[in-house]
C-alpha cells in the first residue's frame with residue numbers, strides 16, 4: 001500500500017512540474033528548473049536567501065542585472081571595472097573580492113543551475129558568509145560597493161554586518 005501511495009505521489013509531483021513548466025515557462029535567462037519544495041538555500045536567513053534568489057534570477061543589485069528603470073545602465077563591475085558584474089563574476093572571479101573568496105569560498109567553483117553548490121549545505125553556508133562579508137548583491141543604499149582598486153584609497157576590509165543566521169533545510173526535506 002505504501003509503495004502504491006509513494007508511486008502515486010511521485011507521479012502527481014512529476015505531472016505538476018510538467019504542467020507548471022508548460023503553462024508558466026520561466027524566462028529564457030532563468031535557467032533553474034521549477035521545484036515543489038523550498039530550495040536548501042532558503043534556510044540561510046531571509047536577507048541572504050533573498051540576495052541569492054535575486055542573483056540567480058538575474059534581477060539583483062549586481063550591475064549586469066539592470067532593471068526596467070535603468071535598462072541602459074553601465075553593467076561593468078563597480079568594484080574592479082574589468083567585466084560585467086554577473087552572478088558568476090561577483091562570486092567566482094571578481095579580483096576585488098579575491099581576498100574574501102580565498103578565505104571563505106573554498107570548494108565553490110560553479111554557480112550554474114547544475115552546480116553541486118545548490119545541494120551542498122557546507123558550500124551554501126560558505127556562499128552565505130561570502131555574500132555577507134563582501135556585501136555582494138546588497139542594495140547600494142545599504143552598503144555602497146567598494147571603490148575600484150584604481151581609485152585610492154581601496155580597502156578590502158569587510159563592512160560591519162551581523163553574522164549570517166543559518167537555518168538550512170535538511171536535504172531530506174527537499
Ligand SMILES: [Zn+2]
Pocket residue numbers: 077078079080081082083085089090093094095096
Ligand atoms: Zn569585479
